Amino acid sequence: MKVDISGIEKTDGSSLQIEYNSLIEDLNSILDHEFLFNAPVEFNGSVANVGGVLKLNGRLKTDYTVGCYRCLKEIHDKLDLLICEEFVNAGENMNVEVYTYEGGFIELDKVLIDNIILNLPMKKMCSEECKGICPTCGADLNHNECNCRTDAIHPGMEALKNFFNN
Template sequence: MLFELKSVFQNDGEEKQVEYNLDLSGLDVDGVYPFKTPVVVTAKATNRASLITLVINAHFDYSRDCDRCGEPYTREMNMSFEHRLIQTLADEENDDYIETPDFTLELDDVVISDIFLSLPSKNLCRDDCKGLCQICGQNLNNGECSCDKRQTDPRLEILKQLID
């Protein structure tokens, strides 16, 4: 979505807000398509003393398989991002500002980038996920298994004999 910001840049105290749905259902994230519903995006640009601030809120459902137990889960995500906008950058290496030379901003690119950088690196169905039994493969979130967990590393077996 193209966000027209000319009035915001030219008028101190000016605000402009837009809300729209961004369809990311076809977006591949590590071989998975985790966006089952559109991302609801709200963006608000504000001019305060010639400093243009863009605040973006993104709300979406994120579906993945748990990295520990393998069970599918869906989590409701609410993310907020803030950026400073400038018409022209003096330094091309400056990542503190987003350049908008023609007073327009392609919001989709900014939102996708922000979401990707904020997604969890470890996908867990819940914070206290117990994972799978290393012996039988049972999901330990559903209950304990009857496997003997006291197995010793065969390399340390000689030390066990010394103790006995």
């Protein structure tokens, strides 16, 4: 979503309210469908001109679905983030890492996607007690017991099996 900031771009101290409520189409493909975002991304905030730097502040909310890291059970969760980002004119040479804008518009989708990705959990589990699935037979150990051997030795390490025995 492009936000027209031409009304505040030249006036120090001016601000603009922003309300965004839409699906971000690129989000699922960027995350390689590991996390699914089927709900719209809601953003309510403002962008203000503070000494020529545009400061974006607001709250982002969205829902997502992900598989449990251990048992692959589907988990539904929410993100609720405070966003504080800065934009500078692309023509200005600044040595800090901030977002840039040009032509009187800022691109909001990139900022929202970046903040969502940075705040997603690396590993999400259905519960701390989740036992996962058996790597041999694939049984869900939360619901079933399996009789698979867990003491299998890798063939390359077989020679070390009795190393500490006299």
